[in-house]
Amino acid sequence: MIKKIYLIGNPNVGKSVVFSRLTGVHVISSNYPGTTVEISKGLLRGGDEEIDVVDLPGTYSLEPTSPAEEVAVSLLKEHPKNEIVVINIIDSTNLERNLLLTTQLIADGFPVIVCLNMCDEAGHRGVHINTEQLEKLLNVPVISTCAVTGVGIKLLIDRIGDAVPAAGKSFSARERWVQIGTIVDQVQRLEHRHHTLREILEDASVRPFTGLVMAAGVVYASFKMVRFVGEFIINRITDPIFINIYQPILEKLTSHWQENGFWFHLLIGDLIGGKIDFKQSLGMLTTAPYIEFGMVLPYIISFYFILSLLEDIGYLPRLAILLDNLLHQLGLHGFAVIPILLGFGCNVPGILATRTLESKRERFIAATLISIGVPCVPLQAMIFGLLGKFGGFYVTGVYLVLFSLVLILGIILNRALTGYSPEFLLEIPPYRFPPIPTLIKKLYFRVKGFIVEAVPVVMLGVLFVNMLIYFRLFDFLTSLSAPVIHSLFGLPKESVIALVIGFIRKDVAVGMLMPLGLSAKQLFISSALLAISFPCIATFVVIWKELGFKALAKSALIMLTISVIVGTLLNLTLL
Amino acid sequence: MKKMSLVHLKASHKGKVVDILGGVNLQNRLMSMGLYKGREVGKLSHIGLRGPVVIKVGRGILALGHNIAVKIIIEVV
Numbered sequence: 317m318i319k320k321i322y323l324i325g326n327p328n329v330g331k332s333v334v335f336s337r338l339t340g341v342h343v344i345s346s347n348y349p350g351t352t353v354e355i356s357k358g359l360l361r362g363g364d365e366e367i368d369v370v371d372l373p374g375t376y377s378l379e380p381t382s383p384a385e386e387v388a389v390s391l392l393k394e395h396p397k398n399e400i401v402v403i404n405i406i407d408s409t410n411l412e413r414n415l416l417l418t419t420q421l422i423a424d425g426f427p428v429i430v431c432l433n434m435c436d437e438a439g440h441r442g443v444h445i446n447t448e449q450l451e452k453l454l455n456v457p458v459i460s461t462c463a464v465t466g467v468g469i470k471l472l473i474d475r476i477g478d479a480v481p482a483a484g485k486s487f488s489a490r491e492r493w494v495q496i497g498t499i500v501d502q503v504q505r506l507e508h509r510h511h512t513l514r515e516i517l518e519d520a521s522v523r524p525f526t527g528l529v530m531a532a533g534v535v536y537a538s539f540k541m542v543r544f545v546g547e548f549i550i551n552r553i554t555d556p557i558f559i560n561i562y563q564p565i566l567e568k569l570t571s572h573w574q575e576n577g578f579w580f581h582l583l584i585g586d587l588i589g590g591k592i593d594f595k596q597s598l599g600m601l602t603t604a605p606y607i608e609f610g611m612v613l614p615y616i617i618s619f620y621f622i623l624s625l626l627e628d629i630g631y632l633p634r635l636a637i638l639l640d641n642l643l644h645q646l647g648l649h650g651f652a653v654i655p656i657l658l659g660f661g662c663n664v665p666g667i668l669a670t671r672t673l674e675s676k677r678e679r680f681i682a683a684t685l686i687s688i689g690v691p692c693v694p695l696q697a698m699i700f701g702l703l704g705k706f707g708g709f710y711v712t713g714v715y716l717v718l719f720s721l722v723l724i725l726g727i728i729l730n731r732a733l734t735g736y737s738p739e740f741l742l743e744i745p746p747y748r749f750p751p752i753p754t755l756i757k758k759l760y761f762r763v764k765g766f767i768v769e770a771v772p773v774v775m776l777g778v779l780f781v782n783m784l785i786y787f788r789l790f791d792f793l794t795s796l797s798a799p800v801i802h803s804l805f806g807l808p809k810e811s812v813i814a815l816v817i818g819f820i821r822k823d824v825a826v827g828m829l830m831p832l833g834l835s836a837k838q839l840f841i842s843s844a845l846l847a848i849s850f851p852c853i854a855t856f857v858v859i860w861k862e863l864g865f866k867a868l869a870k871s872a873l874i875m876l877t878i879s880v881i882v883g884t885l886l887n888l889t890l891l
Numbered sequence: 892m893k894k895m896s897l898v899h900l901k902a903s904h905k906g907k908v909v910d911i912l913g914g915v916n917l918q919n920r921l922m923s924m925g926l927y928k929g930r931e932v933g934k935l936s937h938i939g940l941r942g943p944v945v946i947k948v949g950r951g952i953l954a955l956g957h958n959i960a961v962k963i964i965i966e967v968v
Binding site for chain 2: 376377379381382409410411412413416443489490493518519522523524527633636637638640641644649650739740741742743744746
């Protein structure tokens with residue numbers, strides 16, 4: 317009786333795609349090693365039985381060399397070998413390297429079924445593998461699949477029952493490579509191909525000069541595209557819906573309500589010039605949905621669209637190579653660029669992705685830098701939305717402040733913390749061109765995740781703030797903090813609420829700042845402070861869970877200190 | 892035959908790994924990624940100022956941090 321199916325394979329061979337195909341559970345997959353940092357579980361339904369399927373983080377070998385690999389290997393040993401089936405997923409375009417793990421699994425007596433994934437890409441690259449011959453040589457079932465399109469998955473499911481432990485000899489790793497060499501020679505035929513444009517681009521992007529030029533171009537174009545697509549959605553889709561459709565309906569429905577009543581205050585908020593103003597009314601049916609759907613969501617869509625594209629093409633590991641030097645100065649190495657980029661969407665997945673970094677020291681530095689200097693989409697939406705009207709100068713300014721802060725703080729942390737930075741060692745995937753439906757699906761799941769998590773919190777946040785205002789607790793709280801906020805940072809005392817509320821979610825803070833009518837300088841300082849000071853509570857909890865309370869406390873202390881210094885400095889130096 | 896570290900091998904030249912001057916841990920890690928004594932590799936590029944070295948091993952591409960690359964001794968082919 318099979319109780320569990322494990323998916324195991326080298327990093328970036330498409331385990332998560334096969335997993336989605338088998339279970340129907342969607343997990344994020346990208347074209348770089350180490351996308352899967354959490355263990356996903358799902359069910360494979362066949363006839364009337366259900367089997368647990370576990371998607372393990374990528375590993376090169378059964379003798380683990382990193383924490384993620386240790387997790388994969390220890391999970392594999394949880395159940396007796398006769399109760400599990402191990403699906404070993406292999407990248408057909410790089411058979412040789414993948415077979416080390418396969419031969420180890422077979423030698424250890426696991427019931428293995430080999431899934432030769434990415435068969436279409438292998439074909440394109442002139443790699444032909446004789447599946448039957450490989451099956452004979454390995455003595456386990458071998459199925460050729462292309463998980464992205466679904467080819468071969470049914471056959472894979474049908475043959476799961478055929479997986480039995482095969483007799484395999486024990487070899488040392490060195491002997492194993494010799495054994496693998498002879499297997500590959502017998503089953504693989506390589507067609508000679510001329511360099512394609514893709515390969516020329518692949519090479520150019522890792523050379524010092526062409527690589528940097530390409531990186532600058534890609535980063536600039538991505539940033540421009542995020543803004544362009546975001547603004548397009550706002551101006552052409554969401555704003556017209558809110559102003560032309562939603563607002564008249566809302567005004568009609570509430571026209572006979574008493575303007576100063578409790579419910580009116582809670583749901584609609586204050587009327588500005590006798591009308592609803594989505595940016596300033598601050599009601600649960602006005603400003604709350606407008607922030608989420610009219611200001612933040614458009615940028616969530618555009619950001620994750622561009623990020624998903626870069627991820628699936630496989631550009632990010634190349635960016636990691638180019639930035640390795642710089643990141644070494646901050647006590648990190650090149651691969652940290654991936655958690656950092658994810659952090660620009662939302663700090664939470666960014667900090668989770670630091671699991672791919674080896675040492676605790678590195679993870680602490682990365683998590684602290686992300687929560688201080690990497691603004692998430694809601695915060696960036698505010699920077700664009702509120703500060704944008706004063707000109708690009710201010711927008712760029714906030715990014716520059718944050719960027720220099722990351723550099724300075726990174727250098728200090730790298731000098732001050734004991735330990736060392738591990739070295740960069742990364743496999744670089746080929747460029748792949750993701751099918752559009754795959755891209756859209758990934759975008760859909762990320763956007764859905766945002767809506768599910770953000771909307772309820774923002775609603776509650778606005779409710780909470782409205783209660784404070786209605787019961788006149790607001791004034792009391794603001795006057796308490798006025799000395800710091802007003803004299804040090806030059807902000808009106810009401811903005812303290814925005815900064816405190818930012819702890820719940822940055823988007824709620826946006827709603828609080830909008831009605832205050834701040835000047836460009838004040839908005840500039842508030843944006844910077846919102847980014848630098850405490851991240852939202854979700855990020856807080858994630859740092860706690862991932863790195864422990866001590867690390868969180870240290871990190872929080874750094875945030876507070878820097879907020880006070882930067883806020884004061886900006887207030888003194890800006891005109 | 893001339894021996895040198897991967898860092899000193901010129902870009903687009905090939906070599907055979909003759910020694911890895913690292914601990915067992917590094918040796919194992921590299922071994923599991925297909926880089927071991929006797930393996931032929933081709934250098935693709937080297938990001939200057941102590942940046943990573945990018946090499947081709949078999950059908951795959953590996954990026955090695957500078958401090959790993961200096962430990963890999965090759966014989967020019």
